[in-house]
Amino acid sequence: MKSGTWRISGRETSSLPLFNTEVMGVAARRTRGRRFWSNLVNGPAARYLFILPTILFILIFLGYPLVQSIYISFTDASLLRPDVNHVGLKNYAQLLSDRLFWLSLRHSFQLTFTAVALQAILGLGLAVLLNQKVPGIQIFRNIALVTWVIPIAATVVLFSFAATPEYGLFNVLLKQIGLGDLQRYWFGNRDTAMWMIILMHVWRNAPFYALALLAAMQAIPQTLYEAAQVDGANAWTRFWVITFPYIRYTLGVMIVLHVIFTFNNFEFVFLSTGGGPVRATEVLPTYIFEQSWQYYRLGYAAAIGVAMMLILLTITLISVRLMERARRS
Amino acid sequence: MTMRKIGYYSAVYILLILSFAFLLVPIIWVFLASLTEPRQITSGSLWPGLRSLTLDSYRRTLGSADVRIHLRNSFVIASMTTIATLLIATLAAYSTSRFARISGASITVVVLSQMFPYVLLMIPFYQLALQFNALDSYASIVFTHVVVALPFSFWMLKSYFDNVPRDLDEAALIDGCNYISLLYRVILPCAAPGLVVVAFFAFVSSWGEYMFASILSQSKQTATITVLLQGYISGRRIEWGLVSASTILSIAPTVILFALTQRWLVAGLMSGAVKE
Structure with missing residues (x-):
């Protein structure tokens, strides 16, 4: 200057x-x-x-x-010993041969992919629904975010209660429709525990997608729809030709944000199953917690964390590139 | 009204009711349980019957000094977090929106800060609190909660400030405003809805935070309601009357605030989240 x-x-x-x-x-x-x-x-x-x-x-x-x-991911730092030695890449080498690391990584991927895919699909459906012009729709728009504002710890209580055998909502409903054999504690079963965690993620965040997408839909000029209607396009075509291109970018941003949120989230798994039963829901954040707070292996825990960050960074960079390319075309 | 229209309306309402049943029934179910006689909760019926409705669980929950202390702690911590976040985020958003040309860098920092696995922060924060002799203090928990809320709050607020026309700045500066009075006389009143949204976001994220509160609070002097809830559900024998009432008490403030700020909230959160 x-x-x-x-x-x-x-x-x-x-x-x-x-x-x-x-x-x-x-x-x-x-x-x-x-x-x-x-x-x-x-x-x-x-x-x-x-x-x-x-x-x-x-x-x-x-x-x-x-x-x-x-x-410290390059050291053997531990809360049990005061001395810290450089160990080079040893922690990372150990990571590669750690069965539990790969298991947690696989669970993290399964959880993130399934939860985000379901959120995107249900969120999109809910957004279309909330975009309908029927009397009273504003009430539904107003209360949709309620699942997102309540504490995650409370959400875990809601679903633990619903999953309780004998008198939990899910089990009572199953009994009512004659499927009493299926009753169980849904968080305590190796086959269903992960689905319960996915369910909580979807329940909490799908409305957030819906409202973001709704905002994007309401910014689309109405004249486009009128013109399409004159041309004889049906609702399905109108959605894919007009609505979807307009909301694609918002959807992309929502997906990236929630991939980060879900992959890094510690509280849902920790508070509901703690990674169990028999590690069926062990994900990377709970594995880091275990390594650092139960075994005090700070160096190793940090190495897992750095690996997590690199994975997320790669995913995010690729998706941002893809979104930019899609936007330019 | 044509048949077609009736069909359309009923399809929309049926789908709306189904999806909102999915969203609301888990909350309503626990709400009902909190109003039911504890013995009736475990009966396994869908509707407890009017006669077993009672406020006993709330009487017991609020009668326990523990619950009251935890609720108070949550209120104090969330309020302090809200004030601190608003203050810091306002100054930062003002600076980056108006003068400091570091928007590009700031968005990178915001995104990167979200990517950092927060579970890795538990040990550094614990050690930091230990060094400053701040374990089991409100201040340490508030600091961590501000860290969690700050990046997104800053980004949301900046998008509000960016929307306040620059012409107003120039007019105010010519009329004798300095940088501080420009902020509180011109920009803040124009961006008031943004402040409401950020305050809500900071309060709710602090109120619902569990991870840092659980390691930094060592006793019930600072433990928040989420820590108490965790204690309740990790026990061997769960007293559902007590648990459901305290869960509803932990949900209530967030829902009340949500209802009060509703008008600005959706637009605000979306502008912060979706803006490039």
Whole structure:
């Protein structure tokens, strides 16, 4: 920036000497202290002063732990011993031959893929439904997000209660329709526990997709639909030719956000099954928890975490590329 | 009304009722259980009958000092988190929206911060709290909750500030505003709905957070309601009367706030989440 010009709201100008105390008013000139303060809140430094708390926060609470995690993933750090030795890539080598790591990774992928796919499909369906112009539809739009706002711990209680044998909702309903043989504790069964966790993810987040997609649908010009109707396109064609191209980008963003959320989520699994029964629902976050809080193997836990991050980063970068390409075409 | 139209309406309503039954019945079921005599809960009937409806579970739950303390802790922590998040996110969003040309970098940081497995943060946060002698204090839990809420709050708020026309800034600066009065006289009033949405988001995410609260709170002096719920459901014998009532008590504030901020919420959350 040249001296004598100021950048205001992105435009350079020389006609507005705003930071000159001469035009700052009488108050600023009254005392030296005041002038210092005035320079602080008006001068160029202020622009960056405002963002300082956030930068500090992120550096201390996210940046530092991130760098530290990467660092200790190359060591044998443990809460049981004070000394820390560099072990190079040993933790990562161990990762490759750790059966439980691969099992957790597979479960994480299964959970993320299934939950996100179901959320996207059901969310899209719900969005179409909420976009219908029938009396009272606003009430449904208003309450749809309720599953998303309640605490995850409460959601786990709701579903644990529903899955309880004998008097839980699922089992009572099964009995009512004559399928009493199927009654069980749905979280305690190796075949159904993962589906319960998927169900909780879908229940919580599908409405979020629906409202995001609904917002995107409502931004589509109505004239497009009228023109299509004149041309004789039926509802199905109208959806794929007009609606879908308009909401594709929003859908993509929702999917990426929820892949990250689901893959990293610790609370749903930890609070409902703790990774059991017999590790049937062990996912990477619960495996990291076990390694760090039960075996105190910080180095190894960090290596799992770094691997997780690399996997997520790869998935995200690929999907962002794909979305950009789709948008350009 | 034509037959076609009647068919369309009934199809829409049937699908709406089915999908909202899926969303609401688990909540209603526990709500009913919380109003039922504890002995009746385990009877296995779909509808307990009017005569076994009672407020006993709530009387017992709210009568227990434990539950009251945990609810109070959650309120204090969530409120402090909300204030701190609003303050920090406002300044950051203001700066990046108006002056600091680091939008590109800031979105990268926001996305990266979401990608970091938070379960890995438990140990560094625990150690940090230990070093500062802040274990079992509100402050340590509030700090971690701000970390969780900040990236998304910042991003949402920035999109609101970006929508306030720049012409207003220039007019205000010529009229003698400085950078701080510009913020609270012009930009904040224009972006008030954004503040409501971010406050809601910060409150709800702190209120519902379990992971960090569970390791940083060492006693019931700071443990939140989610930690209490976890304690209730991990026991061998679960008292469903108590559990259902405290679950409803943990849900109620979020639903009430949701109803109050509803008007701005959906648009706000979506603009934050979907904006490029």
